[in-house]
Amino acid sequence: MKPLLLILFSISIANAQEAASLIERLNDMTPSERQRVLNCMPRARREMLERRINNWNKIDPAAKEKLRREFALLQQLPPERQDAARRTLRQISDLPEDRRKAVRAAIHHLRQQTAEMQQRKTSSRAFRERFSEEERKLVTDAVSLLPPAQAEDPKETAH
Amino acid sequence: MNCVLNQEEQEELLLGYTCAHLDADTARTYERHLKSCPQCQKLVELQLMLNSTFEDWTAPDPSPNFDAKLFAQIRAEQVNATPWWQALFGWKLLVPAALAATLLIVFLVRKPEPTAVVEAIPTEQIEKVEQALEDFEALHAISEAPAKEAL
Secondary structure (H helix, E strand, O other): OHHHHHHHHHHHHHHHHHHHHHHHHHHHOOHHHHHHHOOOOOHHHHHHHHHHHHHHHHOOHHHHHHHHHHHHHHHHOOHHHHHHHHHHHHHHHOOOHHHHHHHHHHHHHHHOOOHHHHHHHHOOHHHHHHOOHHHHHHHHHHHHHOOOOOOOOHHHHHO | OOOOOOHHHHHHHHHHHHOOOOOHHHHHHHHHHHHHOHHHHHHHHHHHHHHHHHHHOOOOOOOOOHHHHHHHHHHHHHHHHOOHHHHHHOHHHHHHHHHHHHHHHHHHHOOOOOOOOOOOOOHHHHHHHHHHHHHHHHHHHHHHOOHHHOO
């Protein structure tokens, strides 16, 4: 079983690297070249892609590396679970800004905890008081569907 | 001996005297001057001769179709003097025609600018990039959220 997992992880890493290298390719293009390449896309979709490329460019290299590893782990999940995770993430992004921030902060916090601690916190009175039922579901779904959070520098976690 | 009159006075008096247009006093004064000025005497003599020649001359009658012949000749000269392109197009068409010819020459002569060849990215790869960027954005938003104050 272990060699199979290793192969799957290698494929995921390769996919993440491919995606990253494609982003870099788009990034290196002049606006007119990029427009030529993406010309077949509807305008709104192209603008969304360009906005996301610009956001990606603003992330510092260490955080980018961490995101690549998380993305690789996400790709390693079964397709149904990936889809479910993405649906949850989209629902979170549709929340009002203040609730979106609170939900994301809770997910961030819980992903750093052990499974036992996650269980205790999501059963706590504070969690119930702070979030609505829908928000609590989004938090618990995201924590259970997403792969474990990655440390910014993998060397730090080795110690 | 040179005449004491300047050229303008000389001409005015000469023409006035020979045509009998001078008043009596001026005519008498001029006659006194003529007695002492051979140069003016000579000029008066020549002017009187010229006047009598004009009086004697009668202009010949033009031929009956003189005007028709003259205008036909003028038209023929105008047509011959007009270049073929001007006769054909007129000058107003010449400017755009010259501009078009210049543009054609520029188009034919100029070398095309070297354009960078942009390798096309297949649609499925673009979709992968979109998906990856969406995932990166969502994961980044979570990792950037302040975890300490969450629960």
